[in-house]
Amino acid sequence: MNDGIFISFEGIDGAGKSTHIQSLAKAFEAAGRVVTCSREPGGTDLAERLRALVLNEDMDAMTEALLVFASRRDHLQRCIEPALQRGEVVLCDRFTDATFAYQGGGRGFDWETLAWLERLVQMRDGPAGPVLLEPALTIWFDLDPAVAAQRLQGARAPDKFESESLGFFTKVRQAYLRRHSNAPHRFAQIDAAQSRQAVWSDVLAAVRDRAWLP
Ligand code: TMP
Numbered sequence: 291m292n293d294g295i296f297i298s299f300e301g302i303d304g305a306g307k308s309t310h311i312q313s314l315a316k317a318f319e320a321a322g323r324v325v326t327c328s329r330e331p332g333g334t335d336l337a338e339r340l341r342a343l344v345l346n347e348d349m350d351a352m353t354e355a356l357l358v359f360a361s362r363r364d365h366l367q368r369c370i371e372p373a374l375q376r377g378e379v380v381l382c383d384r385f386t387d388a389t390f391a392y393q394g395g396g397r398g399f400d401w402e403t404l405a406w407l408e409r410l411v412q413m414r415d416g417p418a419g420p421v422l423l424e425p426a427l428t429i430w431f432d433l434d435p436a437v438a439a440q441r442l443q444g445a446r447a448p449d450k451f452e453s454e455s456l457g458f459f460t461k462v463r464q465a466y467l468r469r470h471s472n473a474p475h476r477f478a479q480i481d482a483a484q485s486r487q488a489v490w491s492d493v494l495a496a497v498r499d500r501a502w503l504p
Contacts, residue, residue: 292323294374295502296424298385300466301431302459303452304438304445305482310431310493311381317494318379321503326373329383330361334368337361345449351397358389359407366411366423379502385425386412387469392451395465396458424476429496430466431482431489435459 297314299307315325331341340361344354362385373380386408393399412423435456442452470477478496480489497503 292377294377295323295379296370296374296382296426297380297497298382298387298425298428299431300384300387300391300428301482302391302433302435302438302462302466304442305431305433306441306486306489307383307429307431309486310429310490311383313490314493314497315379315381317497317503318381324376324378326369326378326380327383328365328369328380330365330385330388331358332361333365333370333382334361337365340364345451348450351393351399352403354397355389355393355399355404355407358393359411362386362389363411371423382425385428387428387430387466390469391462391465395461395463395468396451396454398461426476427496427500428477429493430470430477430479432463432466432479433482435463437483 299311301307311327315327318325330337331344332338340357343349344357344361349357370380370382389408390401390404394401394404409422413420414423415421438459439456442448445452470479478492478499480492480496482489484492494503
């Protein structure tokens with residue numbers, strides 16, 4: 291059986307992840323892989339209910355962080371880990387980097403507390419000791435917040451985060467950069483200001499570099 295592959299997709303709102311996630315799913319399926327596409331917050335019935343709260347209700351940064359980690363716990367247990375154990379490719383629209391970016395960067399919530407919650411929720415026993423369950427690859431669609439704001443203009447009614455200021459998204463982007471510099475091997479940073487075709491070539495290249503697609 292194939293080994294499971296866990297890939298996450300990150301970026302500020304408006305960076306344009308969604309179409310590329312669908313295209314990558316098709317590319318893996320064409321190569322004979324079973325793909326589970328999911329998202330965070332969300333991905334299970336319970337986590338989707340928590341998502342609706344996080345995206346629509348006013349709350350402080352700690353409550354937000356606890357709810358996204360609660361939804362992640364359920365998502366890992368009921369969806370991501372079983373799919374990986376079945377040898378599937380899991381494509382997840384956002385994961386823990388988004389918590390560091392939005393709650394840590396955007397809201398200014400304590401980075402160390404987030405790191406502690408990350409360990410609490412994601413540590414697993416491996417053959418050589420405890421390991422952090424995290425994506426093997428994170429495709430980061432990096433975009434200037436001003437360009438992202440232009441792209442979001444006129445789109446569907448914005449949720450709580452999409453309505454945030456340019457200053458908020460500048461901090462979110464800086465936090466993504468910090469996560470990237472803490473684990474450069476895990477990230478593929480893609481210039482999301484390029485044409486859709488050029489972005490797609492970079493997405494494919496990141497996956498082919500790891501020999502996951504021909
Ligand atoms: P989406 O619109 O890309 O599906 O993402 C949902 C929103 O939730 C997005 O604005 C980022 C935010 N978010 C957090 O604030 N913390 C998190 O941990 C995650 C996964 C998402």
